[in-house]
Amino acid sequence: MARIPIAEGLFTSMSDDARLIGGRCTACEIVTFPIQGSCPRCPSTDMTEHPLPRHGRLWAWTTQEFPPPSPPYLGPKGDAFVPYGVGYVQLGDDVRIETRITTAEGLKIGMEMELVLVPSWTDKDGNEVIAFAFRPVV
Amino acid sequence: MGAIAIRKALADAGVEWRDIQFGFAGSYEIDNPDAVVALMGLTGIPFTNVYNGCATAGSVLALAADAIRLGDYDLGIAVGMDKHLPGAFSADPRLYACPSWYGELGQFLTPKFFGMKINKYMHDHGITSPTLARVVAKNLRNGALNPNAFRRKPLAEEEILGSRMLNYPLTQYMFCSPDEGAAAVIVCRADRAHRYTDKPIYLRASAVRTRRLGAFEVHSPWLPIEETVGPTVDASRAAFEKAGIGPEDVDVIQLQDTDAGAEVIHLAENGFCADGDQEKLVADGELEIGGRLPVNTDGGLIANGEPIGASGLRQIHEVVLQLRGQAGDRQVPGDPKVGYTQLYGAPGVAGVSILSL
Ligand SMILES: [Zn+2]
Numbered sequence: 001m002a003r004i005p006i007a008e009g010l011f012t013s014m015s016d017d018a019r020l021i022g023g024r025c026t027a028c029e030i031v032t033f034p035i036q037g038s039c040p041r042c043p044s045t046d047m048t049e050h051p052l053p054r055h056g057r058l059w060a061w062t063t064q065e066f067p068p069p070s071p072p073y074l075g076p077k078g079d080a081f082v083p084y085g086v087g088y089v090q091l092g093d094d095v096r097i098e099t100r101i102t103t104a105e106g107l108k109i110g111m112e113m114e115l116v117l118v119p120s121w122t123d124k125d126g127n128e129v130i131a132f133a134f135r136p137v138v
Numbered sequence: 139m140g141a142i143a144i145r146k147a148l149a150d151a152g153v154e155w156r157d158i159q160f161g162f163a164g165s166y167e168i169d170n171p172d173a174v175v176a177l178m179g180l181t182g183i184p185f186t187n188v189y190n191g192c193a194t195a196g197s198v199l200a201l202a203a204d205a206i207r208l209g210d211y212d213l214g215i216a217v218g219m220d221k222h223l224p225g226a227f228s229a230d231p232r233l234y235a236c237p238s239w240y241g242e243l244g245q246f247l248t249p250k251f252f253g254m255k256i257n258k259y260m261h262d263h264g265i266t267s268p269t270l271a272r273v274v275a276k277n278l279r280n281g282a283l284n285p286n287a288f289r290r291k292p293l294a295e296e297e298i299l300g301s302r303m304l305n306y307p308l309t310q311y312m313f314c315s316p317d318e319g320a321a322a323v324i325v326c327r328a329d330r331a332h333r334y335t336d337k338p339i340y341l342r343a344s345a346v347r348t349r350r351l352g353a354f355e356v357h358s359p360w361l362p363i364e365e366t367v368g369p370t371v372d373a374s375r376a377a378f379e380k381a382g383i384g385p386e387d388v389d390v391i392q393l394q395d396t397d398a399g400a401e402v403i404h405l406a407e408n409g410f411c412a413d414g415d416q417e418k419l420v421a422d423g424e425l426e427i428g429g430r431l432p433v434n435t436d437g438g439l440i441a442n443g444e445p446i447g448a449s450g451l452r453q454i455h456e457v458v459l460q461l462r463g464q465a466g467d468r469q470v471p472g473d474p475k476v477g478y479t480q481l482y483g484a485p486g487v488a489g490v491s492i493l494s495l
Contacts, residue, residue, distance in 0.1 A: 006239045022360075033360035034237060041351055041362075060354075062253030063306040064244060069228035072241025086250050088361060096361040100243055104306075109261050120243070131243055 006120065006131040010034055012051055018117055020132060022095055024050035031095040053091045054115045055137070061087030063104040074121055074129075089113045089134050102135040112137040139320035140219035141177040143448075147215065147322035151334045158324075159211040161185040162201045164194040164218040165447035171219055192394070193346055194218065195321070195450025196481045196489020200344040202325045213326045220445035222316035234357050234485055248484055249313060249397070251356040253305025256399025258354075260307065263414035267307050270398040271295040272420050274312055277395060277434050280427065281441020283468040286452075288317045288443045312398040317443030321451035323458075339458050342476075342492045343380035347373040349486030356484050369488035370394075370407040370480060377490040378409065385409040388492075389474030390460045391431060392453035394482040395438040405433065408480055408490070432470045435460060450489060453479035457493050 003014060011018045023035025027044035033052065038045045067073065067081040076082065085101030101107065102116065113134040120131040140163070148155060155178045163171035163185065172185050190197040195218040202216040231241035240246050259265060275295050281287035293311060301310040324334075331338030349355045352366035378384055391410065395401035402416045410431055411419060419425060425433040436442065436456040439449065457477030459465040481489040 006242065007237060010239065030362055060254045060258040062250055062257050062308075063303070064247070064250055065303050065305065068244040068247050072228070072231055072238070072246055073244045074242040075244050084244070086245060087254065090363070093363055095363065098240075098245060098359050098361075100245065109258065131239065 001126045001128065003119075003130050004123070004127045006129050007034075011117065011132060014117065014130060016117075017054075018115070019051040019054055020097070020115060022050045022052045022097075023047040033095055033097045050094070052094055052097070056089040056091040056113050056134070058107065058109055058111045058113050058136075059088040059090045059096050060109065061085055061101065061107045063107075065104070076121070087134075100131075100133040102133050106136065139318065140171060140174040140217055140322070143219070143320040143322040144174065144178055144215065144217055147324050151324040153213065153324065153334060155179045156181055157213055158215050159183060160202075160205055160214040162188055162198045162205075162214075162216050163447075164188045164190070164198040164216075164451075165220050166194060167220050167222055168447070171217070171447065174217065174219070189447075190346070191485050191487045192396075192444075192446060192483025193450070193481045193487040193489035194447050195452075196344065196479070196491060197346050198447075199323060199325075199341070199451065199454060199491060200346055200489070202323075203341050203344060206325055206327055212330060213324070215322060215324055216451060217320070217322040218445070218447035218449070218451045219320035220447040221318035222445065231357070236357055236359055240359050245359070246357065248356055249305050249308070252313075252397045252400060253308045255354060256397070256403065257307055259399065259403050259413075265402055265414070265417050267299060268295065269402065269417050269420045270307065270312055271298040273395070273398040273401050273425070274298045274440055276426060277401075277438045277440040280435055280468055281437025283466070284436045284441065287437045287441040288315070288319070289437070289441045308397050308399060314396055314439035315443050317445060319443065319445035319448045319452065321448040321455050323451055323454050337462050337495070339461050339493050339495065342383070342494050343377040344489070344491040345373045345376035345380065346487065346489045347376065353486065355486035357486070368407060368482070369486060370404060370482045370490070373488040373490040374408045374480065377492050381492040381494075383476065383492070388476050388478045389432075389472070390435060390457060390470050390477045391433045392435070392438065392456055392477070392479040393433055394480055395434055395440050396444065396483060398440070400482070401433065401438065404480060404482065405431070408478070427468055427470055435465065435468050435470060446483075450479060450481045450491070453481070454491060454493070461493065461495050
């Protein structure tokens with residue numbers, strides 16, 4: 001039983017000061033999340049890792065009030081399902097990333113948000129899978 | 139169902155299956171829509187299967203029209219068919235160039251995107267939830283007048299607003315439902331159309347566009363800071379330019395209403411009003427069959443569901459009936475002369491067709 005990240009190369013560490021890892025095109029400087037093999041704006045294939053700010057502002061949001069189809073969804077289903085928020089958080093002037101939000105209540109466009117790492121489910125080997133989310137800064 | 143639609147289209151045009159020189163068939167869930175030729179007759183014609191996201195049916199019609207324009211054929215068919223089980227759209231996110239964790243976390247969903255898009259649009263442009271409910275009520279009323287519709291029971295606005303919240307601000311009854319359906323359109327050279335009908339409908343323009351960098355699109359784990367308009371705006375402008383007319387010349391409109399918010403947004407994205415004007419247009423009944431901008435006169439997706447491969451051809455079918463004056467109880471008054479159809483959806487693709495007498 002260990003804590004494992006939901007995917008490799010998604011965040012810088014498993015500690016409280018972890019940052020999400022984006023990609024930056026060395027030619028045109030666009031920032032993507034996650035990092036991808038080539039640039040969506042120019043034909044460059046030279047993308048470097050770019051740690052993203054931990055804080056940002058909510059740009060758009062909705063709620064997810066029914067369990068998503070599974071697969072691909074691996075979270076709690078049925079009676080264990082708890083509605084969650086989903087939105088885009090603008091991280092400085094870097095990028096807007098789509099993220100789960102820790103609550104479905106009280107969300108407002110423009111509110112300040114911060115990154116948190118959240119235990120999401122236990123995999124078949126008994127490992128606790130850690131994902132990212134954002135929560136409103138109160 | 140595909141064969142039924144084809145037989146009806148052939149009968150309407152007064153032609154036989156053996157007269158058809160080529161076909162394009164659209165579907166998402168049916169691997170091989172070409173199977174329909176076995177039911178119609180194995181005449182050996184070129185028959186091409188097409189899947190192009192939510193713009194599949196618009197692409198099928200555009201390809202069929204282009205085949206005629208190239209001069210290779212005089213008479214062909216565009217057909218679409220689909221069957222979808224209940225529940226939200228689902229797939230492996232990697233097939234849409236999204237990471238696996240995006241699906242595992244419950245973010246790879248189209249309804250959630252539509253919720254976010256209209257929620258932001260309402261915030262930016264002052265649209266309210268009662269307006270969304272009025273759009274649904276209108277489309278269900280129109281659907282009740284359409285014998286081919288899937289939902290034919292009108293609902294009160296309070297019932298729509300009070301139904302289960304799925305993706306704020308969108309409730310259960312504000313979304314269309316998956317279902318099954320088929321539609322077919324016979325296309326021919328314009329200069330020969332009079333052989334088949336005394337009231338031909340001309341395809342003035344068709345345009346298909348995909349998302350550009352900076353458009354706010356479904357299945358996007360990230361968006362750049364730079365913003366641009368969506369593919370619907372690009373397809374609409376291209377189609378109006380080709381047709382040599384503008385939104386003010388259109389008499390009957392079919393828009394992609396995956397949810398009530400999509401119809402509201404698409405009204406502006408296709409150039410029929412400015413952002414925010416929808417609040418008053420809906421309240422004043424201008425989108426009704428007797429209004430200034432009749433939208434989704436057959437009930438749209440909300441009353442007809444979304445059999446993806448057929449959906450856009452269902453819009454064409456409705457416009458053809460309206461322009462011929464054959465739409466019965468839901469006929470737009472004043473002899474409409476120009477009709478407009480728009481499709482939009484995953485993976486960020488739009489199709490627009492403009493038809494006229
Ligand atoms: Zn670049």
